[in-house]
Amino acid sequence: VWSDIFVFQGAINKAMQLVVRQSASNELLACLSAYLNWEQSSSLDAGIMVSNLLLEMQSCPKVEFQLSEQYGEDLSEDAWQYIFAVDLLCSHLKWDWTHDNVISKVLWPSMDKWVKKRKGHETAQSIPDSVIALTLRLIGRLGQIGLKEGYLAAVKNISSVIGLFVQHAKEEGVPWGVQLAAIYSLCDLGSSNPEGIVEAIHAWRATVLNNIPFAVTSGIAEITSLCKMDALFY
Structure with missing residues (x-):
């Protein structure tokens, strides 16, 4: 299994x-390089790899929606590959770098372009709905890095923006798969502002006519339990 992980090029x-090569001792790295025929000259810059992955994911035709019994309109396996890869690398690069170079410079601008295009800005770049769903799910995953490192206020700001997006999703005619991605992103960021996020999701839920996937109900229950824990401590 490990040889497959290190040889495959997904x-x-x-x-x-890359993370193993950066983290391994010199002796272990020499053994792995010899065993797996790794090129010594290949780039070990995690930031460059993240940038390349973000570019790839925005133009990859395999980033698409896929129906899931638990999640409703979920993302395809290829889309999740990008999410997991960027998440892993950004965990290695830490929150400050991730916030400044990924969320602020790439993900928010993509969201902004998509919203502008939907509102009729002809010059705005056209971005597929599935890529925006991926973007939202990725923001949720990356926000957890900030939570783990103690950047509660910064992550709360992010969840507040997504909360506003969700509250206006129905009236703006946001595609269902994108709405769900935003909700799941909020669930990932639940501990940044449990009460505010539960309120935003309940307000959204009251407006939608579609069947609510089990994962949303489960996510709401989890964040609600955080609210109860907060109430016990304060």
């Missing part, structure tokens, strides 16, 4: 290889 495999 997004997550490349990310794992």
Whole structure:
């Protein structure tokens, strides 16, 4: 299994290889390089790999929606490969770098372009709905890095923006798969602002006519339990 992980060239495999190569001792790295025929000259810059993956994911035709019994309109396996790979590399690069170089410079601008295009800005770049769903899910995953490192206020700001997006999703005619991605992103960021996020999701839920997937109900229950824990401590 490990040899497969290190030899295959999928997004997550490349990310794992890079992190291992950066983290391994010289002796272990020499053994792995000899065994797996790794090129000594290949780039070990995690930031460059993240940038390349972000570019790839925005133009990859395999980033698409896929029906899931638990999640409703979920993302395809290829899309999740990008999410897991970028998440792994950004965990390695830490929150400050991730916030400044990924969320602020790439993910928010993509969201902005998509919203502008939907509102009729002809010059705005056209971005597929599935890529925006991926973007939202990725923001949720990356926000957890900030939570783990203690950047609660910064992550709360992010969840507040997504919360506003969700509240206006129905009236703006946002595609269902994108709405769900935003909700799941909020669930990932639940501990940044449990009460505010539960309120935003309940307000959204009251407006939608579609069947609510089990994963949403489960996510709401989890964040609600965080609210109860907060109430016990304060």
